Amino acid sequence: MPGDFVIDPVRPVPHAVITHGHGDHARPGHGAVLATRETLAIMAARYGEDFARTSQAARYGETVSYNDVAVTLVPAGHVLGSAQIVLRWKGLTVVVSGDYKRRRDPTCPPFEPVPCDVFVSEATFGLPVFRHPDDTGEITKLLKSVTQFSERAHLVGVYALGKAQRVICLLREAGYDRPIFVHGALAKLNTLYEAHGIDLGPLAPATGTSINKFAGEIILAPPDAIAERWSRRFADPLPVFASGWMRVRARARQRHVELPLVISDHADWDELTETFRELHPEEVWLTHGEDDALLRWCEINGLRARALSLVGYGDEEGEVSSPGESQRAE
């Protein structure tokens, strides 16, 4: 396609279209950026107002043309502002889904399926073992633990963009109305979500040392902070981690997580395969993640598929982070 733009480029380019605000998809330093209003706000909050030379906000459903290519942004259901990029050129439709999920999320509009010839999909949880349970059940586990261990501080590892706000909203929906304490690294995005109309209820910074050291409270923090010196201010902390990776016990044990919560912003195996079945495109292209099993599934189900094996998309749920990450979080 002669669009002369790049979707989620990992290196600076003159024209970029950004699916959503996670660091591996939205990077600073591009010339012109097209994204949803929310994604642009997230980029500005993370990288400063000068994250790109120029930026253009597109509403969901709005179409922008690059040469002959019509570009439409459609909700992806991943995080606030996340979009699938629908490309139409000479009767051919390609959907670049970015990261997505199919289940309900109180912080963003749901994924909209768009019939297409080529569906470009993520494959983060592209193995049959990843089948996320209902998130309300996971939140119930956390709330039960808080009543059972009211003398301990429940430290919940969450990604700063999306997961943090979704977990807060799920807690509120479950009737939890106490203040939720947050690590400094999450504050900016919480404020941003609230500015976009997502009510998070009472939040308080997890700083200073109160008399009972947050006993019986829920504290949200970036995953790495939990194993860091930062966590020592808390009374007998109980490490919790909300991530799709927690489905596999060995991963939870490796991280010394005592209460794994399987809550993910990515499509699980069933959602991925159901989406392929529903859209039934001519071809499925897999960008990043576990692609072997999905290729096999497509083969069995008569879909043409190929793995692009794109590098640079570590995905924010990746269990490995650079050593510097945690230092900055402190």
Add this chain to the structure above:
Amino acid sequence: MRGVARLLDRLAFTPSRNAKLVLMRDYFRETPDPERGWTLAALTGALSFDVAKPAFIRKAVESRMDPYLFALSYDHVGDLAETVALVWPGRGEAKLPEPELSEVVDTLRDALRHDVQRLLETWLDALDADGRWALLKLLTGGLRVGVSARLAKQALASLRDVDVSEIEELWHAQHPPYEDMFAWLEGRSAKPSRAAPGRFRPVMLAQALDETNELAKLEPRDYAAEWKWDGIRVQAVSEGGVRRLFSRTGDDISHSFPDVVATLNFEGVIDGELLVIRDGAITSFSDLQQRLNRKTPDAKTIANYPAGIRAYDLLFEGENDLRTLSFRERRGRLEAFVVLVASPRLDLSPLVAFDSWEALAALRADPPQGDPRLAEGLMLKRWDSIYEAGRPKGPWFKWKRDPHLIDAVLMYAQRGHGKRSSFYSDYTFGVWREDANGTRVLTPVGKAYFGFTDEELRALDKFVRDNTVERFGPVRAVRADKDFGLVLEVAFEGLQRSTRHKSGVAMRFPRINRIRWDKPARDADELPTLERMLEAK
């Protein structure tokens, strides 16, 4: 099964003993009979199925999904039961009601072998991933949630705030699903009968002797002394044809020592030490370890490591309960009893004669030739002490030998669990040896994770973070060479030859005795020093 699945799941991720007690206690409170009773049976090892072999489960899942997709999944997860629990594809029919554990137990008891596969599939269809995991772990006998039978009994005791010894004493007269016991613990009925031949009697334990403050206040003539043998404390029960061997926490270990059980040709209850005894002389703990590692030993192991009991005490003689008699009285009866039994697998732990604490201290420091050299130290027992369950203060003392000490260099550190999850609190240390080229290199000799104060832990953690040279997941390698390194004075109880450790030695109960901030790494101990300790035995 939802309740038991959630409990097992939570227990498996919870390292703290107290937290496990809370989880079990709350579960027992919230869950009705008979479900909680079957769960208790599973936790205490009283429930075992032998119906689902791994190959069988694999076959069931591969009949439902593409084997290649299953193989990729298994590869990723690494545990068969867990993989099947996660990938199990339902049939998309209307959901059946989830089976309860009691239903599984009842159904399997009467099931024909060829019906098991169909039953298993029906249950897997009805359960969620956590439930499937619990079911498969229970059926394959691979349940590992870090709960000992004793801990489960302790959680039970907390329901009524009784001592765990009360549970232990009546345990072997009870059967799953333990409805009588729960009724008693909840104050709904009287305490169930404990009259069952061959049951366990809670044991009496000793306090550690505080040599500097306590010893001078004790009167030597009030106490008997005997060696503290380095095996495992056991209770041998033989009553009305029921013969059992129990660990000191009441676990039935008869199946591991059929040779010993077969020779319990008496009526009564003996308290003693289980040891490997060859030609009348005991051997080191590592020999006994060969037996303890096996749930059911083969004939060769039994022949190579013959086990026996060295008797400390007599609790029952025939039907007579001797526990309210004095130690002096019981001891007299024990001596006669052992002679009468005349079993090659049973001998008497001799008393050590002494007239002053100084004389006894000298014996402890330099035990006479023979068996006492392998003893862990001495036991002091008041002549007038009754046999009292638990660890009462005063009647019995253990006076262990001083530990061995070496200076080792910190090499690796690993993050701890729970409270310590933000601290590098597990330390691997090494001593110097010469490699093939004659260069002095450090070789790891052990790992310790206690013995230091909270303040020292903070200092050690800082040292690890400041001197990390490499990371492997949760482990950090710290700088340790002849010019720089942290010396740890490590105390340990004993040393064994080991083929599993590169250094060829393995320590018992190593702990950090002191941190030698002052000592240069080059002056730490050498491997030959440890090897000489092995030879000294």
